[in-house]
Amino acid sequence: MLSNKDKKFLEKIINKLSKLDNFNKNTNYPLLEKGFTNEDIFSGAEVLLSKKITMSNITKKFEKAFAKYVGSKYALMVNSGSSANLLSSFALLNPKKKNRLKSGDTFVIPALCWSTSLWPFVQAGLKPKFLDVDIKTFCLDDKLIKKEKNIKAIVNLHILGNCSNILEIQKFAKKNRLFLIEDTCEALGSKYKSKFLGTFGDFGTYSFYYSHQITSGEGGMIVCKSKEDYELIHSMRAHGWDRGLAKNNKKNFNFINSGFNLRPLDLTAAIGLSQLKRLNKMIKIRAQNRKLIINALKNSKYWKDQFSFFEPxxxxxxxWFGFPILIxxxxxxxxxxxxxxxxxxxxxTRPILSGNFLNQxxxxxxxxNKKNEKFKNSQDIEDRGFFIGLPTKEISFNTLKFLTEKLLKI
Ligand SMILES: Cc1ncc(COP(=O)(O)O)c(C=O)c1O
Known part of the structure; x- marks a missing residue:
């Protein structure tokens, strides 16, 4: 453990390095802040200085704390949100999975999606059926899903902290025995009727990439409800090995399933754990900042309904983690x-997700998209949309004045 004296010493080094660093030097309102506090760095430094950074007890500690935070029975850390999606997709077809899917089965996914929300499921052998999103929330429209007859799974994205009617989607999935995957990489901490997003489906996936609600630089988490699912993804995360699982430990090098290497580092887990402790505070400040920006824009004498903002x-x-705008x-x-x-x-600025993914x-x-379907709302969001950052520190009066002035120059 670092003493207060050690921390003071490290603080001096952090300050010295940050003076030399050009990050965001020419940016007045960045998309991304420097995501780490000194406390995060101390937590990471303790692991690094221990000379043992690979996955071990701190990862377990973070997984436990994360599961407790979102109210899920099981949580497993991986090295990215994409890896969390990869594990959940291959788990659906694995011989150990009850009622598993077959290669060629169809899943639905919104046309407004992220690359690695889609590809893992395709790489696992499933066929995508794209659906349009709701223009208010930017998320999958449950009414459109309910019209689908020959699907076996739903990959539902909670975009920029928002969601559609997840309870209706969950009900439809249960009734029709569909697997429900919640890609919650952009929505850690959002609650639907007091239940955290990511905990409605069979698997919920999260990302701790730099720009998300919490960051460990790179990292991800996957949550699930049953011991069977947990043991399956646990073995698949690391070579198909049974190491770390309570049962099947008869042999030293025992490989019980197919697998990847998607292990995180204890180093990133320590930073993630440190950030998780601040998540509620960051959620509150971002919500305040969002309100401040909307009010400042709407109260300006130059406001002429130039923009609309998506509503929760x-x-x-x-x-929230970004501030999307439709022109x-x-x-x-x-x-x-x-x-x-x-x-x-x-x-x-940046586009909202990657726009209508069918254009990529x-x-x-x-x-x-051989039939050249239009996906009107996803296209509209691509055409009219962009987003700016939403900081985790309170926006100052001057920054707000500067930002509204520039935004309203349209
Ligand atoms: C919706 C969504 N899913 C998955 C990912 C992938 O997460 P990662 O960058 O941690 O691999 C992202 C990344 O930004 C995302 O926005």
């Missing part, structure tokens, strides 16, 4: 020029 689902207590149609032809202007003023070269490579 009625039953959701959201945990009104009448300004659409200036969008690129406008984004260039914002970036030149140091207001960083990789989706074309795999011929996913």
């Amino acid at each position: 689902n009625n039953n959701l207590n959201p945990s 009104d149609n009448k300004y659409l032809k200036f969008k690129q020029k406008y984004l260039n202007y914002l970036n030149s003023c140091g207001v960083e 070269p990789s989706a074309k490579l795999y011929g996913f």
Whole structure:
């Protein structure tokens, strides 16, 4: 354990290095802040200085704390959110999985999705059926899912902290014996009717990449309800080995299933654990900042309904991490020029997810939209949308004034 004296010494080094660092130097309103506090760094440094950074007891401690936080029976840490999706997808077809899927079975996924929300399921042998999203929440529209007849699984994304009617989706999945995967990589801490997103489905996946609600640099978590599922993903995470599992430990090197190496580091687990302790505080500040930005825009004398903002689902207590904006149609032809202007003023922007994924070269490579379906809302979000950062520290009056001034220059 680092003493207070050690921490003071490290603090001096951190301050010295940060003066030399050019990160965000030319940015007035960045998409990403430097995500680590000194406490996070001390937690990571303790592991590094112990000379034992590979997965061990601290990962277990973080998994326990995470499971307790989201109210899930089991949580397993992996090295990214993409890896969490990879594990959940291959688990669905594994011989150990009860009522497992077969290669060629169909799953639904929103057209507004992330690359590695989709690909793991395709790589596992499943066939995607894309559905449009709800324009208010940017998430899968449960009414559209309910029309689907020949599907075996739902990959539901909770986008930018928001969600659609997850209880209806869960009910439909149960009734029709569909597997439900909740990609919660963008929504850690959001609660739907007091239950955390990620805990409604068979598997819930989370990401601790740099830009998300908490960060360990890289990292992810997968939660599930049953011991069988937990043991399955546990062995698949590390070579198909039974090491670390209570049963089957008869032989030293015993490989009970197919597997990957998706192990995290104790180093990243220590940072993740440190961040988890601050999550509720960060959720609160981000919610306040979101309100401040919306109010400042709407109360400006230059406000003429230039933008709309997505709204949380009625039953959701959201945990935001970005601030998405949809430009009104009448300004659409200036969008690129406008984004260039914002970036030149140091207001960083980015697309919402990767837009309508069917427009991506990789989706074309795999011929996913041979019928040239339109996915109106996903396309609208791609055409009119962009997002800016939403900091975890209170926005100052000056920053708010600067930001609204620049945003309203449209
Ligand atoms: C919805 C969604 N799913 C999965 C991922 C992948 O997470 P990671 O970057 O930790 O692999 C991301 C990444 O941003 C994401 O936005």
